[in-house]
Amino acid sequence: MIKLIKILVLVITFxxxxxxxxxxxxxxxxxxAGPRLENTPSQxxxxxxxxxxxxxxxxVVWYLGHCGYAVRTQNHLLIFDYQEQRDGRQPKSRPDQPAxxxxxxxxxxxxxxxxxxxxxxSHADHFDPVIFTWKEAVPDIAYYFGWKAADDxxxxxxxxxxAELKSGDLEIATINSHHSGVPEVAWLVKVxxxxxxxxxxxxxxxxxxxxxxxxxxxxxxxxxxxxxxxxEGQKYTAxxxxxxxxxxxxxxxxxxxxxxxxxxxxxxxxxxxxxPGLPIHVPMKMGxxxxxxxxxxxx
Numbered sequence: 001m002i003k004l005i006k007i008l009v010l011v012i013t014f015x016x017x018x019x020x021x022x023x024x025x026x027x028x029x030x031x032x033a034g035p036r037l038e039n040t041p042s043q044x045x046x047x048x049x050x051x052x053x054x055x056x057x058x059x060v061v062w063y064l065g066h067c068g069y070a071v072r073t074q075n076h077l078l079i080f081d082y083q084e085q086r087d088g089r090q091p092k093s094r095p096d097q098p099a100x101x102x103x104x105x106x107x108x109x110x111x112x113x114x115x116x117x118x119x120x121x122s123h124a125d126h127f128d129p130v131i132f133t134w135k136e137a138v139p140d141i142a143y144y145f146g147w148k149a150a151d152d153x154x155x156x157x158x159x160x161x162x163a164e165l166k167s168g169d170l171e172i173a174t175i176n177s178h179h180s181g182v183p184e185v186a187w188l189v190k191v192x193x194x195x196x197x198x199x200x201x202x203x204x205x206x207x208x209x210x211x212x213x214x215x216x217x218x219x220x221x222x223x224x225x226x227x228x229x230x231x232e233g234q235k236y237t238a239x240x241x242x243x244x245x246x247x248x249x250x251x252x253x254x255x256x257x258x259x260x261x262x263x264x265x266x267x268x269x270x271x272x273x274x275x276p277g278l279p280i281h282v283p284m285k286m287g288x289x290x291x292x293x294x295x296x297x298x299x
Contacts, residue, residue: 053075054072054073054074054293055293056074056192056193058193058292058293059071059073059222059292061253061289061290061291062100062101062287062288062289063103063253063259063286063287063290064079064082064103064287065086065087065103065259065286066081067120067125067126067201067225068080068082069081069198069225069253070105071194071196071223072113073192073193074192074193075114075191075192076113076115076169076170076191077110077113077114078189079105079115079116080120080198080225081119081120081127081198081200082105082117082128082131083126083127083130084130085124085125087103087258087286089258090258092286095286100287103285103286103288107133107138111137111138113138113140115140115141116141116142116144116191117134117142118189118198119143119144119145119146119149120146120184120186120198120200120201121146121147121184122182126200132150143156144158144165144167144172145158146159146174146184146185146200147159147183147184147185158172160175160183161175161176162175162210169191169192170190170191171189171190171191171217172190173187173213173217174187174188175202175210176210177201177202177205179205184201185202186198186199186200187200188214188218188221190218194222195218195220195221195222196221196222196223196224196225197214197223197224197247198225199225199227201227201256203227203235203239204239207238207239208242212246214247215247218247219246219248220247220248220250221247221248221250222250222251222292223250223251223253224252224253225253225255226240226243226252226255227256228255228263228267229267230267230270240271244271249278250295250296251279251290251296252278252280253283253290259283259284260282264282265282267280268282279297281297
């Protein structure tokens with residue numbers, strides 16, 4: 001009996017030392033890797049945000065859903081066609097941590113920036129009256145509309161045709177259309193060493209002539225936000241072909257569908273086949289961040 005007890009004690013002791021040996025073997029690897037961080041909303045927001053202003057000619061771009069994009073330049077934050085209703089056909093809901101990193105504008109995050117808000121037309125998937133509340137919290141804010149959106153004399157109304165405006169450090173030119181029942185514009189904005197194009201829903205009767213006009217302002221575009229139509233015979237397809245033929249585009253972003261939508265990838269595939277080397281970047285989630293530096297998206 002005593003002999004059996006001694007054997008059990010030895011076995012138990014061996015198992016204890018073997019277990020401690022295994023733990024010790026993995027300890028250095030875990031220490032080298034550092035502590036594991038849980039993906040809480042606040043940590044995701046902080047890790048996904050980009051708080052430093054880019055240098056001249058650089059930009060940080062956030063996808064805000066549907067046709068909404070925010071562009072941080074050296075001295076400004078530009079916000080295009082922001083609304084809080086839907087991303088493509090998918091309804092939006094306010095995130096637990098509203099921020100650029102989650103595809104939402106929270107004025108507490110942007111209140112110290114020079115915010116410039118652009119709205120191409122009055123359709124609800126491009127225009128949300130919530131933008132008017134921002135001026136109460138953001139001291140340096142300006143609004144640019146492609147139609148007479150209000151009676152506020154502090155707003156800028158570029159009703160066209162082919163409106164032009166120099167506003168502080170911004171040089172703005174528009175082209176126009178009226179194909180969907182309301183006046184619409186596409187924006188060409190030059191600011192902080194960048195040329196930015198946002199098409200909205202603009203579909204001119206003669207897009208070739210309109211792009212010839214915009215070419216008098218710039219022949220290269222750093223950031224282009226475009227309608228993702230690529231099927232043969234469609235007017236938007238012909239417009240897109242003319243656009244990419246006439247401008248050297250350094251980074252293109254599709255819009256007007258849900259993040260990660262197959263339409264975006266179809267557009268990317270079709271137009272990269274037509275224009276080899278054309279950089280088209282598909283947003284995969286709300287708040288996705290793209291860093292534009294030295295003429296290309298680097299992340």
